[in-house]
Amino acid sequence: MLKTYTYPRFEVKPAPEIASGRTLKVPVVVVGAGPVGLGMALDLQLQGLPVLVLDDDDSVSIGSRGVCYAKRALEVLDRYGIGKQVCEKGVSWNVGRTFFREQEVYNFNLVPEADHHRPGMVNLQQYYLEEYLVTKAQQTPNIELRWKNKVVSVTHGDATVTLRVETPDGIYSVETDWLIVADGARSPIRHMMGLEIEGKIFKDRFLIADVVMKADFPAERWFWFDPPFHPNQSVLLHKQADQVFRIDFQLGWDADPDEEKKPEKVIPRIKAMLGAFDGRDREFELEWVSVYTFQCRRMGSFRHGRVLFVGDAAHQVSPFGARGANSGLQDADNLGWKLKLVMAGKSPSTLLDSYSEERVFAADENLLNSTRSTDFITPKSKASKAFRNAVLGLARDHAFARALVNSGRLSVPAFLTTSSHNTPDSEPFAGRMVPGAPMDDAPVIERDPKGKTSGWLLDKVGNQFVALYFTNDPATLDAATIDALSNLSWGGIPVQPLLVSPKPGTAIGGIPTIEDMKGIVAQRYDARPGTVYLLRPDQHVAARWRRLDAAKVQAAVAKASGNA
Numbered sequence: 001m002l003k004t005y006t007y008p009r010f011e012v013k014p015a016p017e018i019a020s021g022r023t024l025k026v027p028v029v030v031v032g033a034g035p036v037g038l039g040m041a042l043d044l045q046l047q048g049l050p051v052l053v054l055d056d057d058d059s060v061s062i063g064s065r066g067v068c069y070a071k072r073a074l075e076v077l078d079r080y081g082i083g084k085q086v087c088e089k090g091v092s093w094n095v096g097r098t099f100f101r102e103q104e105v106y107n108f109n110l111v112p113e114a115d116h117h118r119p120g121m122v123n124l125q126q127y128y129l130e131e132y133l134v135t136k137a138q139q140t141p142n143i144e145l146r147w148k149n150k151v152v153s154v155t156h157g158d159a160t161v162t163l164r165v166e167t168p169d170g171i172y173s174v175e176t177d178w179l180i181v182a183d184g185a186r187s188p189i190r191h192m193m194g195l196e197i198e199g200k201i202f203k204d205r206f207l208i209a210d211v212v213m214k215a216d217f218p219a220e221r222w223f224w225f226d227p228p229f230h231p232n233q234s235v236l237l238h239k240q241a242d243q244v245f246r247i248d249f250q251l252g253w254d255a256d257p258d259e260e261k262k263p264e265k266v267i268p269r270i271k272a273m274l275g276a277f278d279g280r281d282r283e284f285e286l287e288w289v290s291v292y293t294f295q296c297r298r299m300g301s302f303r304h305g306r307v308l309f310v311g312d313a314a315h316q317v318s319p320f321g322a323r324g325a326n327s328g329l330q331d332a333d334n335l336g337w338k339l340k341l342v343m344a345g346k347s348p349s350t351l352l353d354s355y356s357e358e359r360v361f362a363a364d365e366n367l368l369n370s371t372r373s374t375d376f377i378t379p380k381s382k383a384s385k386a387f388r389n390a391v392l393g394l395a396r397d398h399a400f401a402r403a404l405v406n407s408g409r410l411s412v413p414a415f416l417t418t419s420s421h422n423t424p425d426s427e428p429f430a431g432r433m434v435p436g437a438p439m440d441d442a443p444v445i446e447r448d449p450k451g452k453t454s455g456w457l458l459d460k461v462g463n464q465f466v467a468l469y470f471t472n473d474p475a476t477l478d479a480a481t482i483d484a485l486s487n488l489s490w491g492g493i494p495v496q497p498l499l500v501s502p503k504p505g506t507a508i509g510g511i512p513t514i515e516d517m518k519g520i521v522a523q524r525y526d527a528r529p530g531t532v533y534l535l536r537p538d539q540h541v542a543a544r545w546r547r548l549d550a551a552k553v554q555a556a557v558a559k560a561s562g563n564a
Contacts, residue, residue: 002287003212004242005127010058010134012148015165017172026052027343029163029176031151031189033057035066035126036311036328037182038133041143042080043336046463047537049343050142052174054165056150060130063288064210066325067123067238067246071111072413072438073326074118075539076333079462082132083118090124091239096221098407100392102228106405115520117441117456121221121410123240125210126325154179154192154307161306178339179307182328185295187313195304199297199367202318203253204378207291209266211245213284217277223407225377225392229272234377234407237273244287247273248319250378257291294318294378296371298363302356308335315363317370318408326411327366331359337463337537341561346492351562354421362414376406413438416540423534423543423556431526439539440524445515447506457521458539460514465495465557466535469548470527474505474513481548482509490554493561495534500527536560 001007017024028044030037033055044051069077069086077083098106110120137143152171153164161179165172181189190197222237224230233250240246249269251260259265266289274282298315302308311328335355341347379385394401416422416436423435433440441458461468467488471477477499486509488495497511500521505513516522525533525544534543534556543556558564 003285004244004287005125007059007127008131008134010145010147012058012168013146014169015146015149015167015172018167018170023162023173023175024052025175026050027176028052028178028180028339029054029161029174030180030182031055032182032184032311032313033130033134033145033147034061034182034184034311035129035133035325036332037180038130038137039076039080039329040180040182040310040332040336041137042133042140043332044339045137045140045142046079047336047340048142049340051144052176053137053143053145054149054151054163054174055145055147058147060127060134063127063290064208064240064244064246065126066129067125067240068326068411069122069124069129070326070411071116071118071120073329073411074122075441075458076329078118078458079333080133080136082136085132086124086129087118087122089128089241090122091219091241092119092122093219093221093239094120095218096223096407096410098395098405099222099224099227100389100395101226103396105392105395106402110410115443115518117443117458123219123238123246125240125244128241151183151189154189156193156305156307158305177306177343180335181307181309181313182311183313185312185316187309189307190299190309190313193304193307195299197297197299197316199295199316200371202294202296202374202378204374205251205253205255205257205260205291205293206319207249207251207260207266207269207289209247209249209270209289210240210287211247211270211284212243212287213245213282214243215245215282217245225407226389227273227276229276230269235273236407251291255291260291261289263289292319294370294374296367296374298360298367302331302359303352308339308352308355310335314359315366317366318374323366323370323411327362330362330413333538334359338562341493347562354419354562358414358416358419361416361418365414366411373406373408377408421542421560421562423552423559425544427546429526429544431524433525433533433541433544435541435543437541439535439541442516442520442524443518444500444521445504445517447504447513447515452504452515455514457514460498460512461535462539463537465493465537465542465560467495467497467553468500468525468527468533468535469497470500470522470525470529470531472501472529473503474499474501474508477508482511484548484550485509485511488550488553488557490557491561491563493557495553495557534560
């Protein structure tokens with residue numbers, strides 16, 4: 001039991017197949033109802049696909065676990081319909097501060113520019129996120145959740161995957177066209193299939209303590225190297241919802257995990273830390289305690305025939321940097337629309353190889369950053385520790401040293417610039433919205449017969465291919481341009497045109513118009529009149545041109561969908 005949260009218990013229903021003896025046949029099964037598995041189910045539902053979710057528990061995760069949700073993950077959660085809930089309940093922050101002993105030596109701002117809908121990070125205990133996702137899934141007719149349903153065997157064939165599922169009432173079988181595995185870092189299904197996960201387990205241990213207390217600490221990330229209250233080690237402090245503060249203490253590899261979790265060991269550490277702020281003896285209560293080690297590992301491929309791995313089942317990183325759940329939600333974001341096209345017969349199954357290609361690329365980027373962070377936080381030799389301390393000593397006064405400080409490079413979305421499904425630029429563009437880039441957000445206004453509505457660019461795109469067409473004035477578009485924009489679909493794959501203009505406008509020739517009232521969309525996308533962007537269903541840039549050529553847009557759709 002936690003002091004600030006009551007765990008829900010979800011209804012466990014007998015599977016009808018136990019009594020009938022029949023095999024359940026469904027198009028898609030997701031195993032695991034954590035943030036990534038539930039996000040995957042909601043993503044598939046947005047694509048119109050029915051999905052069965054199996055989980056061997058009947059509640060949400062124990063303890064805060066994943067805490068930090070980055071801007072891109074929040075934008076994905078917006079598509080799933082719960083981004084607002086997460087932001088309203090969680091603690092938003094953009095600023096992080098790094099201390100060496102008693103002095104601040106470095107700080108950063110995750111969103112240094114204005115006019116973004118979501119903050120750089122929101123801190124929220126994982127059990128809240130899971131509860132929001134479950135509630136959303138329960139409200140969705142295309143998602144069936146089965147609790148206390150444990151997969152005990154997997155038979156992988158060329159055409160289907162068959163699962164044996166154990167429940168409190170008996171065992172039954174499920175036959176599915178596609179299996180998505182989101183059953184966590186230990187992944188029983190990965191082991192059943194004899195698949196390996198390779199990488200490093202770092203020889204250090206960290207204590208997590210969730211502490212309930214009333215404190216006016218700012219909503220920032222604070223990280224200490226070698227502080228006086230925990231000498232020769234590191235400490236991280238985050239504020240979460242409900243006046244719960246997350247504190248991570250480095251322990252060293254020789255620490256006994258069971259011993260270190262005892263309140264008589266944890267409470268003195270926290271008292272020493274809090275006393276270092278202002279000498280006050282603050283009252284607090286322990287909420288949850290755990291001990292973990294750093295791991296930086298991944299599978300060789302995230303696709304194995306009709307079985308696809310997502311989240312921690314596919315890749316694992318150290319917690320510093322918040323790259324675990326954030327990366328897993330982007331796995332789901334990448335996979336859902338591709339699976340829909342394959343299942344609809346509009347793309348070959350090889351399109352799913354691009355899921356592995358693109359997300360392995362992202363995982364390697366996360367693993368590299370996570371490994372570098374781990375090496376800086378927990379140096380493995382006297383020489384590397386001396387180098388780190390020298391960097392920290394110089395960082396307060398010298399910019400070159402600040403660039404070397406690494407208390408956990410925080411989660412950012414991967415720019416999939418190496419993807420074989422991008423269409424390269426044929427003309428010069430400035431800025432970061434290159435093919436493969438996750439889209440930047442910006443404020444817009446949409447007008448309809450009822451009036452105007454302020455909103456955000458990312459709310460107007462996603463879940464399908466979209467062609468952004470920039471124009472100075474929608475009313476001046478000629479019939480040929482409107483006709484070309486209205487007929488960009490290729491091979492049964494629809495492309496929704498969307499006009500972007502600094503001037504007000506309603507739908508022109510049936511094409512929606514959004515007003516770029518501050519010119520920020522055009523600035524961030526280096527757009528001028530006639531510029532066209534092809535956007536993927538997961539809000540990544542697929543291609544861009546300085547002038548509209550319907551044949552080129554259609555060719556780019558074919559390439560992005562695995563048909564070229």
